[in-house]
Amino acid sequence: MTRHVDVLIIGAGLSGIGMACHLSRENTGRSYAILERRSAIGGTWDLFRYPGIRSDSDMLTFGYGFRPWIGTKVLADGPHIRRYIAETAEEYGVTRHICFGRKVVKSSWSSAEQLWTTEAVDEQTGDTETYTSNFLVGCTGYYDYDKGFRPQFPGEENFGGQIVHPQHWPEDLDYRGKRVVVIGSGATAITLVPAMSEDAAHVTMLQRSPTYIAPLPAEDPVAVGMKKAKLPAALAYKTGRARNIALQRASFALSRSNPALSRKLLLQAVRVAVGPNVDMRHFSPSYNPWDQRLCIVPNGDLFKVLRSGRASIVTDRIATFTETGIRLESGEELPADIIVSATGLNIQMLGGAAIDVDGTPIATRDLVAYKGALMSGLPNAMMIIGYTNASWTLKADLAAEYFCRLLNHMKAKGYSSFVAEAEDADRAPESMMGGALTSGYIARGDAVMPRQGRRGPWKVINNYYRDRALLRKADLEDGILRFGTRSAAARPVVESRSA
Numbered sequence: 296m297t298r299h300v301d302v303l304i305i306g307a308g309l310s311g312i313g314m315a316c317h318l319s320r321e322n323t324g325r326s327y328a329i330l331e332r333r334s335a336i337g338g339t340w341d342l343f344r345y346p347g348i349r350s351d352s353d354m355l356t357f358g359y360g361f362r363p364w365i366g367t368k369v370l371a372d373g374p375h376i377r378r379y380i381a382e383t384a385e386e387y388g389v390t391r392h393i394c395f396g397r398k399v400v401k402s403s404w405s406s407a408e409q410l411w412t413t414e415a416v417d418e419q420t421g422d423t424e425t426y427t428s429n430f431l432v433g434c435t436g437y438y439d440y441d442k443g444f445r446p447q448f449p450g451e452e453n454f455g456g457q458i459v460h461p462q463h464w465p466e467d468l469d470y471r472g473k474r475v476v477v478i479g480s481g482a483t484a485i486t487l488v489p490a491m492s493e494d495a496a497h498v499t500m501l502q503r504s505p506t507y508i509a510p511l512p513a514e515d516p517v518a519v520g521m522k523k524a525k526l527p528a529a530l531a532y533k534t535g536r537a538r539n540i541a542l543q544r545a546s547f548a549l550s551r552s553n554p555a556l557s558r559k560l561l562l563q564a565v566r567v568a569v570g571p572n573v574d575m576r577h578f579s580p581s582y583n584p585w586d587q588r589l590c591i592v593p594n595g596d597l598f599k600v601l602r603s604g605r606a607s608i609v610t611d612r613i614a615t616f617t618e619t620g621i622r623l624e625s626g627e628e629l630p631a632d633i634i635v636s637a638t639g640l641n642i643q644m645l646g647g648a649a650i651d652v653d654g655t656p657i658a659t660r661d662l663v664a665y666k667g668a669l670m671s672g673l674p675n676a677m678m679i680i681g682y683t684n685a686s687w688t689l690k691a692d693l694a695a696e697y698f699c700r701l702l703n704h705m706k707a708k709g710y711s712s713f714v715a716e717a718e719d720a721d722r723a724p725e726s727m728m729g730g731a732l733t734s735g736y737i738a739r740g741d742a743v744m745p746r747q748g749r750r751g752p753w754k755v756i757n758n759y760y761r762d763r764a765l766l767r768k769a770d771l772e773d774g775i776l777r778f779g780t781r782s783a784a785a786r787p788v789v790e791s792r793s794a
């Protein structure tokens with residue numbers, strides 16, 4: 296049996312739930328369904344279960360713009376974020392629209408029918424279901440859920456202990472009294488080290504190269520003040536959010552306009568927090584601030600465990616795993632009972648689903664992002680990719696609002712399809728996530744990430760203020776985005792811009 300909805304959303308994480316809420320908030324009057332592979336809401340925040348899992352964005356900007364995040368903690372833990380997303384879905388009547396346990400494997404656009412046909416596999420029964428929709432929104436995040444990025448380490452077969460990856464955390468892992476080595480220097484490693492050192496005998500963070508780490512107060516003093524003054528939650532959220540967007544933007548802008556000053560300020564804060572006995576070499580990256588994502592530590596928790604001696608940090612390269620731990624290129628041996636490979640993600644688009652337009656397979660790498668939200672040559676479709684240099688949600692919210700504007704505009708004008716077509720000259724070599732950051736996972740994802748453009752709406756600007764103007768206010772009919780009507784459906788909907 297084929298089921299039809301106006302809008303088919305893939306993924307019930309932060310973006311998919313947000314998208315569904317916007318569909319009703321913006322009164323689009325469109326029916327929708329969400330196909331979700333997992334058995335629960337939350338995406339990333341349901342999948343990742345390692346000790347201490349938390350956001351590294353402040354919650355006033357990581358929360359949805361339309362639903363206040365109530366709380367005074369700057370960062371939040373995974374279970375609280377998961378609950379916030381699930382409660383938002385309940386509040387907006389989204390939950391009953393989700394078909395859980397459905398893995399989307401293929402979506403095909405037909406210009407003649409002006410319709411997407413999507414195949415999803417019920418992973419429990421193995422049955423394939425078919426859905427048709429006028430619009431398709433990919434909210435599948437940006438990485439492979441099945442397998443985290445885990446290099447093959449030399450000699451790892453000799454290691455007598457356990458090797459674990461944060462994406463596949465064994466529920467029953469008992470690390471009490473054990474010696475743990477955490478390989479990595481990103482947000483996950485920086486979270487794991489203080490969390491595990493509470494119970495482990497010792498935790499060593501082994502990094503190949505340092506990352507910028509900024510200590511922040513765990514509690515937001517302004518939010519605490521507003522709560523004490525009994526300011527309405529919505530008002531406190533709005534003002535706190537506006538302040539954090541501005542501060543984050545200013546920090547990013549400073550890193551671009553004066554990287555030397557930005558570096559000096561960041562390193563000074565670390566020097567004060569870490570104390571005189573820890574070598575600053577471990578905190579002095581070779582790149583400029585915000586070339587890679589900045590890591591936040593609440594109340595300097597990482598620095599505290601380093602100072603106390605319960606954890607230590609080593610900057611070196613792995614020569615080989617041994618039976619009892621890791622031998623480094625310097626010759627030093629790190630004894631370990633458990634090794635955590637906090638080595639990151641494998642980038643994947645559309646959750647690995649195949650996509651075609653009128654029977655022609657589309658490689659996601661060949662797409663060019665339009666306004667950082669639509670994709671060249673993909674009619675009636677959107678892929679939500681949030682910011683990497685700020686909170687993901689800021690962009691996901693704007694993209695969803697833009698999509699709803701488009702739907703309402705199409706209804707008012709009697710349009711049934713839209714498509715943006717990039718010309719060769721529009722296409723830049725960088726991926727959508729490239730340009731702003733140079734992190735390893737972005738480089739690894741280059742083979743599958745859609746491109747961005749050189750100019751105009753093709754350029755991914757990663758600037759909330761400018762995106763807000765572009766997505767909320769700018770004319771929808773800009774001469775690049777082309778609209779079609781059902782009566783013209785016999786002709787291919789994808790027309791070239793010069794036609």
Ligand SMILES: Cc1cc2nc3c(=O)[nH]c(=O)nc-3n(C[C@H](O)[C@H](O)[C@H](O)COP(=O)(O)OP(=O)(O)OC[C@H]3O[C@@H](n4cnc5c(N)ncnc54)[C@H](O)[C@@H]3O)c2cc1C
Nearest residue numbers: 306308309310332338339350351352399435436646686687
């Ligand atoms: C450990 C970790 C911490 C992070 N912390 C932050 C942070 O602090 N700030 C920030 O801005 N960003 C952070 N991110 C990025 C984070 O992924 C986003 O912030 C956000 O959660 C993405 O939401 P999403 O809904 O777009 O994608 P996801 O959370 O990845 O959800 C995608 C959903 O789509 C489903 N899905 C995927 N493929 C298919 C398919 N083929 N068929 C059906 N369903 C499918 C998945 O099961 C999942 O439920 C973090 C990422 C990780 C891994």
